[in-house]
Amino acid sequence: MPKQTILYTGSGDEGYTSLLGKERVAKYDLRPEAYGTVDEASSFMGVVRADPLSSERTKRLILEAQRDLWVLMGELATAPGVKLPSQVTADRVVWLEGETDKLGAEIPPLTQFVVPGDTLVSAWLDVARTVVRRAERCVARLMHEEAFENEEVIRYLNRLSSLLFALARYEEHLAGRQTTLAKEVRSRE
Numbered sequence: 498m499p500k501q502t503i504l505y506t507g508s509g510d511e512g513y514t515s516l517l518g519k520e521r522v523a524k525y526d527l528r529p530e531a532y533g534t535v536d537e538a539s540s541f542m543g544v545v546r547a548d549p550l551s552s553e554r555t556k557r558l559i560l561e562a563q564r565d566l567w568v569l570m571g572e573l574a575t576a577p578g579v580k581l582p583s584q585v586t587a588d589r590v591v592w593l594e595g596e597t598d599k600l601g602a603e604i605p606p607l608t609q610f611v612v613p614g615d616t617l618v619s620a621w622l623d624v625a626r627t628v629v630r631r632a633e634r635c636v637a638r639l640m641h642e643e644a645f646e647n648e649e650v651i652r653y654l655n656r657l658s659s660l661l662f663a664l665a666r667y668e669e670h671l672a673g674r675q676t677t678l679a680k681e682v683r684s685r686e
Contacts, residue, residue, distance in 0.1 A: 518576030527643055531635040532573035535654075538632055539566045541625035542661075551618045552671055555664050558596055562657055565589055569650055573636070577644040585649045593656035600663035604670045609678040611662075615669045622665035629658040 508514075513521045514529055522528060545551050546559045568584040575581055613623035633654040639645045669676050 516576040516579075517571065517574050517581070518579035520576035527635065527639045528573055531632060531639050532570040534628065534632040534635050535566050535570050535573065538625055538628040539563050541621060541628055542566075545618055545621045545625065545664075548618050548621065550616070550672075551668060555618070555622075555668060558660065558664065562593075562660065565653065566657075569653060572647055572650060573639070573645075583647045583649065585647060585653050587649055587652075590649060590652045590656050593653065593660050597656065597660045597663045600660075600667045604663070604666045605676070607666070607676065607678070609680070611666070612677040612679055613665070615674045615677055616672045618668045618672075619665035619674075622661050622668065626658045626661035626665070629654055629661060633658065 509524065512524050514524050515521050516528060542559045542563055546556045546563075551559075565585070572581075572583065572585055614620045633651060636645070636651045636654060640648070640651065666676055
């Protein structure tokens, strides 16, 4: 009979977690906050990938980005002073920029801010985008307050939020829906 996989450790029951390099920190430390937020973003991206209405192109791009995020989370989960080769590199940022540019060429130009929610898929993409933005803020804080040196991580998250925005607009376009724009700001009477 095969051995059952144990899916819990119990080692975090007192509010601490281990970083790569054996250091233990509080679960609310900047590093777990950052990689936890990235994990949350990846989960929302998974909702988009699982949706039967999202395009195969979107699903492919999301999966590739989710795989990058696992690598990125590993870097964020590494204890200060532990030297591992950086896996999040400038070429991945260039990849995101290239894919975002391709999508931008295929969607109608935007002249105003966007109000999310024109399709379910685009709404989930916008949720994922906002969580990526929060992850970016967490990484910025980590960079400014502690020792985290790979600046490509914050660049990657910044460009990923742009890709998710472009994918949301692309999915609306494919669905034949016009993106809802924020109309002119109403004057206060």
